[in-house]
Amino acid sequence: MSIETTPASTPDPEWERLVAGLADKVDSPLLQKTADTPVNRPDLLGDTPLTPEWVRTSAGWRTRAAVGKVNSTRAFRRWVRRQGGEHGHGAQLFRGMRRTFLWVQGTEGVQVATARREVQQAQADYKTAKWGHDKRLLPGPEKNKRRVVMEKAFAGSVTAMGKYKSAQKDARTRRAIRGTLAAAAVAVPEGAGIYLIGGTGGVIATGSALLALALIGRRTMGGELYDDHDVKFGDTLKLTDSMLNKVYRDAKVIGGDEVVELLTPCTLTADGKAWEVTLDLPSGTPLKKALTAKTGVASALGVKVQQLHQAPGDREGRLQMRVSLHLPFTGKPTPGPLLAVDCVNLWLAIPMGVNLRGQGVSTSWVERSGLFGGEPGAGKSAAANDLLLAAALDPTVALYLCDGKAGADITPFEQIAAMYDTDGDPERLLEILEHIWTVEIPRRRALAKEHGSRKLTAEMAGKDPRVNLAVLLVDEWSSYGAAADRKVREELERLLRLIVQQGRALGIITLCATQKPDADSVPSGIRDILSIRWAMRCLTPQASDTILGQGYAAAGHNAQDILKSQRGVGIYMDGEGAEPELTRGYYYDDDEVDLILGRAYELRAKAGTLPAGSVSLSEQLRAVDDDGARVLAALLDAFDAHVGDDEMPSEWLPGAVLVDALVAAGTPLSADSLGRLVVRTDDEKGKRPWQGSRVVGYPRSRVLITVRDRFGLGE
Structure with a gap:
């Protein structure tokens, strides 16, 4: 809750008179000549907040007394205004009494209520059993059977009643002990004060008891303190609405007389890792102004830029803010969920990572294609594994894997890949792309036509085992382009563009990964039609924009802000029109990759979908x-x-x-x-x-x- 203060525009005649009088006497930081101080003696430290010598004269004391009177009056007015809110001392005293009462009452009432409910249920069961037993004209065996049920229900009722009485007794005992302690804390000082000092001691003891209750209740039910608005978030790890207004004013997002409107209160997230709030900027203030002032807002909050996350709301001018208590995504990565599953259906959404809120981010790759980029060591290969390992656990998916940097990232997939290139050979890449274009796509187009459709769907796959998905990975396209001659490079670009454009509807998922996805790394004609983007740490805002799209860095989505310690973290954009979100990909170490691929091999061996001639x-x-x-x-x-x-x-x-x-x-x-x-x-x-x-x-x-x-x- 914000603290009400005296508006600056409200005139105060008495204060103006005093200020005017002081202005006549004090017009410089030097000491002024008075009857008691005949010579000006400057403040040698040059620090004007220090009390000048002239105020210690008779005239100075009179002036200070007058100013003190005004300040006391204003302080009293502020205190009166404070009493009407939840920070008032009466409210504090009431909260202290309430919290003391709740402490005395304890939580035993829950156990008593639970035991009472058990008694009621047991009695109802006994009545039902007795009613069934008391029916006449029942055969002897059935009568005996119902008698056993009735006796069992009666025993359960007796047991439940015993538990209920025991819970009541325990609750009364505990409450009596706590009540005695609370009463003693008041009665003992009161009696001692009266005995030692008399009535004055009793008054002092009473005041002390009231002060203690007020201190117990000084925090509101939301945990706010009266002076929270005077400190930064980084000092208190607590966000308040008054702090927000000060922050956006200091960051030059709003004017000094403007305020933001909170649509939700500043609340701590369920996991206790951040504070969140949704707010509306003043009318006419563009949202981009707040998004581009991220550094200034973080400075005003007293936190690192990486701890601040601002996202557009559901309309212009609406902002969703999240301030993490600590630097996010710097601990151990979250264990990948694929370790706990036997198989995957790639027609459904698959887990890709965890967002700032600790929620899993899942993506449907059907009719999608992706572009992952970032500097070396940012975690692109680990991010690509989230898709590749999920595809491997679907025994119907064909894998076409190409690594232009001739690394070992896709080597573990060789046994289950339909075609692969781990040598960075452009001729082999051309062979793979030609196979997809001349064999896979015509076959899939014929299947779609056979089903009377222009695309392949999950419904078709459920009816026809010939309908399946395929994943094409091209890692470091620029390496292939650099190793190929002009004609081969142009043919590679032509085939890849056709596969991305036409293969999406036919179940071919294309994923390109590169260190810097500029026109040299991935041709712009291909880059622009890759829908899913994941920008890992980049060295420049321009590199971030080449992954996410022009203007995203200026709007606050700048992968340059990601720290080197945040490996596997990137700005993830799930398809066309999706809002970018800071996400950490799941990480699978080499042993976990081998374990998952071993399971994938068994699935494909059982399904008979291993590459022909491999086993x-x-x-x-x-x-x-x-x-x-x-x-x-x-x-x-x-x-x-x-x-x-x-x-x-x-x-x-x-x-x-x-x-x-x-x-x-x-x-x-x-x-x-x-x-x-x-x-x-x-x-x-x-x-x-x-x-x-x-x-x-x-x-x-x-x-x-x-x-x-x-x-x-x-x-």
């Missing part, structure tokens, strides 16, 4: 944690080991040969158990010639059918 069916079976899968893998290896004249795996083998192969592979199985695992038809159980005799065996096709039926692998 055999027997290896896919061994990736499944199941004894039956390991037995079937050993059986397939046995068929592959017996190659016929056509150099193809044998299509039939005797049961004895398969049993021996299982023993050699460390998965022994009896002939009967093998027959129960691979169930054959009557025709398949017939004997066939083998090395001069006729024996019973198993066809390879029946093993493949068993693999498909039990684990969904293979064709």
Whole structure:
């Protein structure tokens, strides 16, 4: 609550008279000649707030007395005005008494109320059970059954009543002890004062008790103090409306006679990390003026720029302010949620990071594309992993990964990527882009046409397994451009632009990451159509604007303000028209990445979506944690080991040969158990010639059918 003060425009005749009299006597910082002080003696320190010598004369004492009278009168007026608000001493005394009473009352009433409710419920249960038991014409067994229920309900009612009485007794005892302490704190000093001094001592003791109650209640229910408006936020870690007006005046956002209108009170966030408020600037004051004055506002608050966050409200002139108590995003990163999930559906929103409020930021990448940028070491690769790891855990998503800087960021994804380039080879990138443009996009366009639509949707994917998403990552485009000749570079740019433009509706998600996304790093024709932006720490406001868009740095969204200690933190803009938001991406270390990708490999092996030729069916079976899968893998290896004249795996083998192969592979199985695992038809159980005799065996096709039926692998 703001503190009412005397308006500067209100005239005070008595004060004006006194000031006019002083002005006649004091017109310089030098000591003035008076009857008692015949010679001017200057203040050698030159510090005018020091009391000049002339005021200690008879005339000075008279002047000081007159000024003191005016100041006392004004102080009394301010005190009177204060009494009408929640900072008044009467209000303080009442709050002190109320808080003392609440302390005496304690919280035991909750336990008593809970116990009373249990008694009421137990009694209701007993009445219901008794009513059911008292019905006539019931069979004997049913009557006995209902009697047991009734007796059990009666016992529960007795127990609940005992708990209720015990809670009441405990509450009375505790309240009596606290009440005795509170009464003793008043009665003992009162009695001692009367005994030692008499009536005067009683008055002093009473005043002391009232003063103690006033001190207990000096903070309002919102925790505000009367003098909070005189200090900065950085000194008190508390935000008040009077402080806000002073801050915006000091920052030259509003005039000295203007005030901001608070739409919400200044409140501490639920996590206790910041203060938040929504306010309206004075009529006619542009919002941009407050956003561009971020440094001045932070200085007036007494905090670092990184602790202040200002965002536009739901209309012009409305501002949402957040002031963090400490520098945000400097501790350990939040554990990534993908560690706790088995699989992901990329058609839905996926977790990308945490905002200032500690809330998870999720983004739907369907029909979207992204651009991540920032200086080296800012955390771009970790941010890109939020999308790539989620895509890896969706076994239907095809991954096309290209790293122009020839680093090791995408190396762990090689086993599950449909196509990849980790060498920064522009020819390989051209091959990947040509495959997407000439194979993927025509296939997807034909699928959409088959479903009678111009784009692929999640509904189609639920009905048709051929409909899926694909992710294309191009990291450090400028490195590819620098290594390619002019014709290749132009072709790469043409294909990437076409893929971004036409692939969005066909389920192809494109993500570009670079250290400085200017026209040399990412062609402007491509950069302008990438909808999701994430600006990590940048060295200049211009670099920040090249990621987020022109003018965002001037509007207060400047990635240059991000500290080096805030790794993985960036200004995140979730699609077209979204308001930029400071967000910290989830971080997965190398071991966590390997763990997630191991799970992704198992999912894709089970779903049969691993890249063609990367793993055999027997290896896919061994990736499944199941004894039956390991037995079937050993059986397939046995068929592959017996190659016929056509150099193809044998299509039939005797049961004895398969049993021996299982023993050699460390998965022994009896002939009967093998027959129960691979169930054959009557025709398949017939004997066939083998090395001069006729024996019973198993066809390879029946093993493949068993693999498909039990684990969904293979064709």
